[in-house]
Each structure stands twice: as C-alpha cells, then as structure tokens.
Amino acid sequence: MKPASFPVVALAGGVGGAKLAEGLAQVIQPEDLTIIVNTGDDFEHLGLTICPDLDTVCYTLAGLANPATGWGRASETWQALETIGELGGPTWFRLGDRDLGLHLERTRRKRQGQPLSQITAHLCRAWNIGAAVLPMSDDSVPTWVYTTEGELPFQEYFVRRQCRPQVTGFRFGNVEQAHPAPGVVEALQRAKLVVICPSNPWVSIDPILAVPGIRETLPSACAVAVSPIIGGKAVKGPAAKMYAELGIQPSALAVAHHYGDLLAGFIVDKVDAEQAGEIQTSGRHVLVTDTLMTTAQDRARLAKEVIAFGSSFSR
C-alpha cells in the first residue's frame, strides 16, 4: 500500500539510480513521482539514437529489466547483433533484439521531429509506467571523458574501452545552450523532496545539474542524496575509480563533499557509519542505513527510509 504522498523528484543515472527510482515508484503515488534522468550517455550508434540511462530507468520501472545485468531487457535475444558480427560490423555495444526494437522506434519518432521527452512519455504509457520519467533535456548534451589517452565520447570510454583509460576530467557538450526538458523545472519547483539516487556523481548526476536551470531550481532544503560509494567502492560502474584517478579518496564523504551545499541530507551505508560524523559537521543531516539494493523489497525499504528521512527535516 502506498502512503499518502507528496511531490518527490528523483535524479537518476543508470542501474543504481534505476533501482532506487523503482523503489520510490513502489511507495509513492505515481502522480507524485518525477524521475529526471541523465541523457549525457546518449549517443548515435548504427544510425540509432540510444539513451542508455533512460532505457535502464524505463526497463526497470516497467519490470522489463534484466535482473542479472541491471541494463538491457530480461529474456533478451541477440540475433541481430550476431548477424552484424558475422558481417564484420561493430558489436562492442551490446544491443539485444528487443532493445533494438525500442531504439528503432525511438529513432523513427525522433526523425519525425518528436522531442525525446515526448517519445519517453509515449514509451512510459506503452509500458504502464505511472511515474513521470523525464530526460534532463531534449537537447543533446553529450558527455566527453578527458583521459590520459585523449578525450573520448562517453560510450567509447564506458563500454568500448571498459573504463580502462585514466580519467582527468569531464565535459558536457553543448550544455550551456541546453534547456531542461518540459516539466523538469516545474517538478523541481513543486517538489517537497528531491532524491539524488546512488548514481555516478561525475557522469550521471553532474550532467543533470549542469543543464542551466536545474541546479538553480533544485530546492536544497529538501534535497538528499544516497551515496553510490559503499566501503570505498562503487556498487557498479567506475565512480570509485574516477574519484581515485582525480586524486580524491573514494568514499561516501567524498560524495557528500562533491554535492556540497546542494543537499540538506545525506544517506550512507552502515559500513560507512564512521563517516557520518564528519559529513554532519558540514551542517548536513545524515541517515545511516543499509543502502545495498539486492531485492525489490530492499528498494522499497530504502525508498521508504529516504522519504521518512527527508520528511523529518524538510517539511
């Protein structure tokens, strides 16, 4: 049963963000939940517009996600990609057959002139997703990764090079000219709680915050983040590796510093309880709890705790 709820906005990237977003969707009335998703990972591949984070969030909310990988669809098949490989084409980006169907249909609608936010709303209706899933922007804001081997488009770094190159910085292409997608600013203005999901701060959350109008509108007094770093390691992805390569000891504390005064509350895992004191000294509320989401029950439980925590000081 969902409690009497209030407007909540979640900022999310890929797998970790999608899990907490799904937990929030389990416990909040759909009309009260808006999920703003990173589109800095989006890219053109094989002529298709691919939006990995949006898709991970939508697949997860729709119950279609592959539970083993976190990305892609359950019961996926790989016939098209196998054929591409037989013909000497690129197979480094793993596109399943069902996933391809989505990319083909999204690309078709995009060519017809539909903005990404409209296409995403259509997908959500088709998949009975009640919450509002919004791309951070309808404008292309491609993330570039500066590395000791040169500047790489995000998916080249992330998938093709498997995060091996050493990171020196990031650039969000065209971000100065980008606008928040329709509904983003309104949702932030209406929000009684903003949850920064346990996504990569550098390449999942920072791109969202970099879109002019989003950081400025975000109500810090009721904003909380869940640390994606647990015990000095990222649950998934290169967040910890990035911190280390940028000369910062990866930790929940480092993430808290990363977001600075954007947040009123911060949630760390039990294994990082000893960092709570130092995070609190900067005047921030801290919740220490079990943040690892293995089951659907974990997601809902963490979502409820995040809501209760945020409500305790922000309303």
Next chain:
Amino acid sequence: MKPASFPVVALAGGVGGAKLAEGLAQVIQPEDLTIIVNTGDDFEHLGLTICPDLDTVCYTLAGLANPATGWGRASETWQALETIGELGGPTWFRLGDRDLGLHLERTRRKRQGQPLSQITAHLCRAWNIGAAVLPMSDDSVPTWVYTTEGELPFQEYFVRRQCRPQVTGFRFGNVEQAHPAPGVVEALQRAKLVVICPSNPWVSIDPILAVPGIRETLPSACAVAVSPIIGGKAVKGPAAKMYAELGIQPSALAVAHHYGDLLAGFIVDKVDAEQAGEIQTSGRHVLVTDTLMTTAQDRARLAKEVIAFGSSFSR
C-alpha cells in the same frame, strides 16, 4: 560436379529468380556466374536501407533463406519487431531480428559512403557466395506502381497493401539518370548466355532492363527467359494479377511477347506446352519442361536444362 562452364549472366528479382539463380550456382563455376538483381524494390524503412530482392538472392545463395516463405531467413526470430509493435510503431513490413542485423550493417556502411555494389560484394564474401551478385545500379531507382487508388511506392503496394490496388502502370524513378553498377555491363558483354529468371516481368525484370546501358548491352542472341507464369498463374506474387489488370491475358505467351525481340529462347512449363507453337512463330526457340522449383534438385535440374537449351542455339 560442375560442368566445364562459360560466362553466364542471370537477371533476377525475388523468390523465383533467387531459386533459379541458386540452381545456376549449383551447376556453374562461381567465377562464370554473375547475377544482376533488381533494386527497384529497395526502400528506406525505420531509417534502414532495405533491399528485398538482393537479400532474397543472397540469403538463397548462402543457404540462409527461409524455405517456407522464400524471403527472409530460416530460424528467424521477431523480438525487435514485436517490441516496435508494443510501442505503436510500424510492423507491416516484416523484419526479423537476423534480417535487421543485415539492414543495420548495410545502412551503416552506406552512411560511410560505400556504394551498394561494394556492400553486396562484402556480404557475399562474408557468406561464402562464390557467384558475383550485382545490384542493377548503385543509384536509387525506386519503382512506383500506378493504381486506380493513386501512385504507390512499391513496398506500399506490395507488402502494406498486399497487391490489392488495381494496377494501371509503373514508373522507375530516376532511371534515366541511373548507371549500371560496376561490373554489370562488363558481365553482359562477356556473357555467352543470359538467363532472365522466372521473376515478375513488370516489377523485377523491367526495372533492370530500364537502367540505361543494360538492355542495349544484353546479347539477345544468347538470351533466354523462363516464364514466371505457369498455367495462367504466377507461382508467387502479383505478375498474373498485373497482366490481367493491364488488360493482357496472363500466360507464358504474354511473357514471351513482353520481352519481345530481347530473347532468342523461351522456356515454358509443360502445362503450357500448347503455347510453344505460337511462341515459336515469332522465330524464338522454345523449351518445354517442368519449370516448378520445389526442391534444390529441381533448381539444379532446371538450371542444367536452361544452360543446355541456351547452348544449343547460341554458341
């Protein structure tokens, strides 16, 4: 065992043409066989360049074709198309997952600037097809079907409308500006036998012949055609319906008239033996045989008979 052979060119459209082309490939040394394929059916769909006749010929020669339909691949799956359908996208053109892999890779190469003939040669190498498969042209020559319901792009007529609209004529877009693909004219000049496969004269063979340079180069003295009309009916497709709608009684004789003095020989099915006399009166050699190709053995047997027939008067 393949006989000592000589240069043979086959002109082919889709399923029927592909079957005889495959029969020819069974009995002719690969370096002596060139198959010139209709590309008037080609179209852009879901952002992909799709070449139905080229694909049917290549799939058939590679042993990958679906034996039940004649088009598409054996052991095909349909996950992508199912997803497109779930999302409200177009599913009228049946694209299997493996088939999609080919279209994605071809489209990727085309965007890189590779001409269709080069891409097709690459596919043939990947699939160990020994014969030279050439598109009639690297230029786009889209077939339009005039109907009582207006002018329709070929695939709209053929697949989406399932050949229901009544045909009044045809147009091969841009054909005056089109050039034969590299190798087409050379193969025709070298040919000791040209075989017009049992493909639709109106929309499979006529587009090939309409490309400036092809009809002019085709050596009529050694050209034979196999009638696609058997007992007044097309084995597959709308050829008979088109003849009837254009006011011509569909028959092997009508096909022989269609090609006129382009041919030195004509091959009719046993059920049409009584038409042999009238076809011969126009000075044309006629072979009456079993032209229905049900098995791989049928294809090879017919191919051998076609070669022996052509050789009997042309060398």
